[in-house]
Amino acid sequence: MSENYILEMQNITKEFPGVKALDHVNFKVKKGDIHSLVGENGAGKSTLMKVLSGVYPYGTYDGQILFNGKVSEFKDIKQSEELGIVIIHQELALSPYLSIAENIFLGNERQSKNIIKWRQTYQEAEKLLKRVGLTDSPETIVSEIGVGKQQLVEIAKALSKDVKLLILDEPTAALNENDSENLLNLLLELKKQGISSILISHKLNEVTQVSDSITILRDGQTIETLNTSETEISEDRIIKGMVGRELTSRFPDRNPKIGDIVFEVKNWNVYHPQQSDRKMIDNASLFVRKGEIVGIAGLMGAGRTELAMSIFGKSYGKKITGELWKDGQRVEFNTVSDAIQAGVVYATEDRKTYGLNLIDDVKHNITLANLKRITSRNVISKNKEITAADKSRKEFNIKTPSIDQLVGNLSGGNQQKVVLSKWIFTDPDVLILDEPTRGIDVGAKFEIYTQINKLAEQGLAVIVISSELPEVIGLSDRIYTMSEGKITQEVTKENATQETLMKYMTAKGMGENANNL
Amino acid sequence: MQTIYNLFRDNIRQYGMIIALVLITGLFWILTDGINFTPLNLTNLILQNGFILVLAVGMVLVIITGNIDLSVGSVVAVIGAIAGVLIINMGVPVWIAVILSLLAGALIGVWQGFWVAYVGVPSFIVTLGGMLIFRGLTLWLLDGKSLAPFPDSFQKISGGFIPNIGGGDIHLLTIGLAIILSLALVWIEFRKRSQQLQHQLDVLPLWVSLLKLAILISVINYFMYQLALNKGLPTVLVIVIGLIIIYTFIMNNTVMGRHVYATGGNRKAADLSGIKTKRVVFWVFVNNGLLAALAGLMFAARLNSATPAAGNMLELDAIAAVFIGGASMAGGVGTVIGAIVGGLVMGVMNNGMSLIGIGIDWQQTIKGFVLLAAVAFDVYTKNKR
Secondary structure, X not given: OHHHEEEEEEEEEEEEOOEEEEEEEEEEEEOOOEEXXXXXXOOOHHHHHHHHHOOOOOOOOEEEEEEOOEEOOOOOHHHHHHOOEEEEOOOOOOOOOOEHHHHHOOOOOOEEOOEEOHHHHHHHHHHHHHHOOOOOOOOOEHHXXXXXXXXXXXXXXXXXXXXXXXXXXXXXXXOOHHHHHHHHHHHHHHHHOOOEEEEEOOOHHHHHHHOOEEEEEEOOEXXXXXXXXXXXXXXXXXXXXXXXXOOOOOOOOOOOOOOOEEEEEEEEEEEOOOOOOOEEEXXXXXXXXXXXXXXXXXXXXXXXXHHHHHHOOOOOOEEEEEEEEEOOEEEOOOOHHHHHHOOEEEEOOOHHHHHOOOOOEHHHHHHHHHHHHHEEOOEEOHHHHHHHHHHHHHHOOOOOOOOOOEHHHOOHHHHHHHHHHHHHOOOOOEEEEEOOOOOOOHHHHHHHHHHHHHHHHOXXXXXXXXXXXXXXXXXXXEEEEEXXXXXXXXXXXXXXXXXXXXHHHOOOOOHHHHOOO | OHHHHHHHHHOHHHHHHHHHHHHHHHHHHHHOOOHHHOHHHHHHHHXXXXXXXXXXXXXXXXXXXXXXXXXXXXXXXXXXXXXXXXXXXXXXXHHHHHHHHHHHHHHHHHHHHHHHHHHOOOHHHHHHHHHHHHHHHHHHHHOOOOEOOOOHHHHHHHHOEOOOOOOOOOOXXXXXXXXXXXXXXXXXXXXHHHHHHHOOOOOOOHHHHHHHHHHHHHHHHHHHHHHHHOOOOEHHHHHHHHHHHHHHHHHHHEHHHHHHHHHHHOHHHHHOOOOOHHHHHHHHHHHHHHHHHHHHHHHHHHHOOEOOOXXXXXXXXXXXXXXXXXXXXXXXXXXXXXXXXXXXXXXXXXXXXXXXXXXXXXXXXXXXXHHHHHHHHHHHHHHHO
């Protein structure tokens, strides 16, 4: 029976401390198929691919992997690559200052006795480039070609390893319309040459366009596998399978008291900081009222963080245009401190890299963004600092032996509470929270939700950015959906179902404009 | 007992350094038959190491921001040369020359700070360039020769002592200052205790506080008494103690200090907290230029000449002092007191090894091992946690 299948993953279960990331997942890929793997963020797609490629070695998961009908127990990536399983990650793994040819054969050099054979390297690279439709010289330095071409170089690299099964993780996330089209055509071309592919993508239009089969994961379980050869599968049909996550977190009750508009963003446009022709945010407009919690729902790469950070003192992007209005007045945030002073603050999604000084203690982290409040004539009052930090600790129930503890020693949930305390200490009117519960256990999530509700009750305008639909729906009074840099829809609480939101989150944001590029 | 244990665990690096200093001092006390504790030698120790301690204070700030300054040795030389040309060749009054020299140091800091903070050239490169540039300028200013001698009033910067009021065999003002310093320490410790009680924080047991004070005060008084038996408190020590107090206060109690730690600890997070990290790095370099200039003046005054080779390799002594004193290469960690203790460890070893007649070859080698051991210990304790 396994004749037809290049890959069979049977009853794969993978547990992390406290979480079951994969729960008896079954996943089969037919020879010569393009098989798409879809699901929300955190559904288990990446974990499944890491199990397959040997990043999580045999023994750390339960279940069985058959490759070409043979049981395979990979101890590392090298073993899976030897059999022809190659994974291309979302973040490209090319070395930017080496040439295309050097990158293609990196770790797999054409050599004899450790001396590189340059002529063979370039000749073979040229052939591979032809196969992926690239005309650039193999001597070109990788950083000089665009992301789209780099993606093709990655595929050429995979071909050099005699790939049988190509896995692409969100390959088109960073590409424009044209490059995406190219890439998908290349997949179809490779299919003709007998190479099977697994395509992980949020862009459902692409999925329906090229796939032979589609497997949907949700909460670490296989929901269903759809076959497109018999019947046409619509995007709505896929969405139906993706959503409907169980509400594992409860949400505290609340009676919103919503006031006037506090903060408004009009016609906001942002370009990529390095690739100056790439539009990251396209004409986004939104507003938030006093006491209101507004959700921004979008999948990874939709531009949510870019939108928030570009508003917050132009911390992201170039060529930013558009208007900001605070309390009915036009404002301009050129620096982060402008924004903080105006009462608009942003708590990052990546608290370890952008949010906290992990090697400093709790109290210093809490007061850092508003030292003025405990300072007279540039001298910090340590007593005021201790009192303030202690008050925050009680208010946000930060579980730490003392406020002198280093933040790096706290759990994720408690670190997040420190981040919240830090921004509340600046006495803001508008609080933008980016993935406030990422990597936090269920109990701590509920606490964070309670805090967010309490802040809204006190009259703050809160914007919650999240890719978890239950979270957005459970918290928000009103929801904006984002896709490909655009705000695609505004949905009221009453109309917000996971299905409608997912539909707008996967809608083609750039739509009409894309053709003009 | 728990709080004492915690206190020790949290400060193992600081206490470890002080313990090391005590052990090293004790070792040389035995090896030199107590010569290293004579009043004359203690005075010498301070005079020999004063400028390294000043450099270490400036350097620790730079290193906390995650940068490095390799140019301070050359800055010491060029400032000595500037002072020499102004005072000896041009006859400018000493006090004006001192102010101009300090300004020149700050200007050097502005130059290097600009490239590091605003252009974004790595500090290693900028200051490696500076090391060559300022050494070259020294050679040009001095025409390759030494300038000497300086007038007496200039030499006092490094060789002077505070006046002996009363004029007896024992230096009374020094004793008086020792008593004032002791009382101040008692007052600070008890004020801290009462504030901690007021805010219902953990307070050390009374006997621990008293023991700590007793040790500190007897060390200070013994030390000052020995100095009083010689010529009294050297001006250099007054400068160093003044800098320690000022910079410890800045780093612990002011917004500027907090911004320096935040910038080094996590620059991106500091940026997103509204801290102007470029400005912070810029001013830290300006400050380091100023302190290097002060060290340069002290060095020239001690040598009583401006020489082209002045301050060679001094930057490495200062950097070693800072790392022995517990700072982290990655930034965000380090204290002024730590840098001073690190500088003293180096100084006591230099002095002790010279006293027992170890040659310069082995002195260098042993110092190298001590630096490696201190930082390896640091890395080890961090990984264990």
